[in-house]
Amino acid sequence: MWKLFHTLDGNMLSRFSSLFKTKAKTKPLSPLSTSEDVKNFYNNNTDKFIKVYGEIIQAFRTKDVKDYLTYTITNAELKDGQKILDAGCGVGGPAGYFASQLNVDIKGITISDYQVTKSKEILAQKILKGSVEILQGDYHKIDSIFGENVFDRVLFLESFGHSSRQSFLLEKAFKVLKPGGILYIKDLFKREHPNEEDGKKIDAIINAINQAYSYNVADFTEVIKTIRKLNFILLFVKTPEVVTEQFEHLTISNDFQNLFDIGKIISWENYIFPIDFYEIKLMKPPFDINKEKHLYFLNRPEITS
Ligand SMILES: C[S@@+](CC[C@H](N)C(=O)[O-])C[C@H]1O[C@@H](n2cnc3c(N)ncnc32)[C@H](O)[C@@H]1O
Structure with missing residues (x-):
């Protein structure tokens, strides 16, 4: 990541920083966005996202977004034969790509009924090796919708941060995963306060992002x-590794904000880049850690030879 920052020229840096443009005057801390707020947000704005982002609604991406999805396949270890939950699946763009590359069975869930309708149009145009089914529903209820111990993979691709109950959501993801299954989260996280003054600015910008995008960074x-409390096995946490030449430099987010005046900044005076992008990869232990409390785990139990 450092390399990335250092290799940006001034123009790129300004575009990079403008990911979340905020009005200079931020409102006081607002209440957390609810699932209903998020549903309204995507029912009202999905066409705008499609216009700028296409069918992949992710800010951190490569110029050719397929390169980023291929990277996701590798890092989330998506493989033929798996049953995958794409939690917060948008209009089915990522699921459609994964199932065009692999013989996988993907369930996607989005809170927006409008996105479900759009996903049908988008998926109808694809040739799939596997299958994709997109449902309207709340990802906080995935255990009652899909049952427990059913998925090899659960993915949150820039969708986790919409939740106002993130610990609860992680519990649900744990439940629906099979023992040995992998939870993969790619999202943005609030930067730690480097000092008090910058911390206040970061908080104000995060507040504005949350309001503009119905997010809860x-x-x-x-x-x-929470991950550790739930006994997930932490496989890695890292900043996505994208080579500078392929990195899209968040220009899409910039275009989106300018075009639709969502989260637009007026002044750069107090702007501090407020977030870190991370990938978090976790495994549900292959045995019941609450019953077999005397056991520890191997990092990758399935890799035995
Ligand atoms: C930024 S978009 C990312 C979409 C998709 N992952 C992609 O890469 O194109 C966030 C997605 O999270 C979904 N989402 C947010 N809150 C949700 C909830 N409570 N239940 C289900 N989906 C939710 C939204 O409907 C939207 O599809």
């Missing part, structure tokens, strides 16, 4: 605490 420390 996650606190990394809280997420890690």
Whole structure:
């Protein structure tokens, strides 16, 4: 990531920084966005996202977004024969790509009924090796919708941070995963306060992002605490590794904000880049850690030879 920052020229840096443009005057801390708020947000704005982002609604991406999805396949270890839950699946763009490359059975869930309608149009145009089914529903209820111990993979691709109950959501993801299954989260996380003054600015910008995008930008420390409490096996946490030439430099987010005046900044005077992008990869232990409390785990139990 450092390399990335250092290799950006001034123009790129300004475009990079403009990912979340905020009005200079931010409102006081607002209540957390609810699932209903998020549903309304996507029912009202999905066409705008499609216009700028296409069928992949992710800010951190490569110029050719397929390169980023291929990277996701590798890092989330998506493989033929798996049953995958794409939690917060948008209009089915990522699921459609994964199932065009692999013989996988993907269930996608989005809170927006409008996105479900759009996903049908988008998926109808694809030739799939596997299958994709997109449902309207709340990802906080995935255990009652899909049952427990059913998925090899659960993915949150820039969708986790919409949740106002993130610990609860992680519990649900744990439940629906098969033992040995992998939870893969790619999202943005609030930057730690480098000092008091910058911390106040970061908080104000995060507040504006949350309001503009119906988001609840996650606190990394809280997420890690919950992950450990749930006994997930932490496989890695890292900043996505994208080579500079392929990186899209967040220009899409910039275009989106300018075009639709969502989260637009007026002044750069107090702007501090407020977030970190991370990939978090976790495994549900292959045995019941609450019953077999005397056991520890191997990092990758399935890799035995
Ligand atoms: C930024 S978009 C990312 C979409 C998709 N992952 C992609 O890469 O194109 C966030 C997605 O999270 C979904 N989402 C947010 N809150 C949700 C909830 N409570 N239940 C289900 N989906 C939700 C939204 O409907 C939207 O599809």
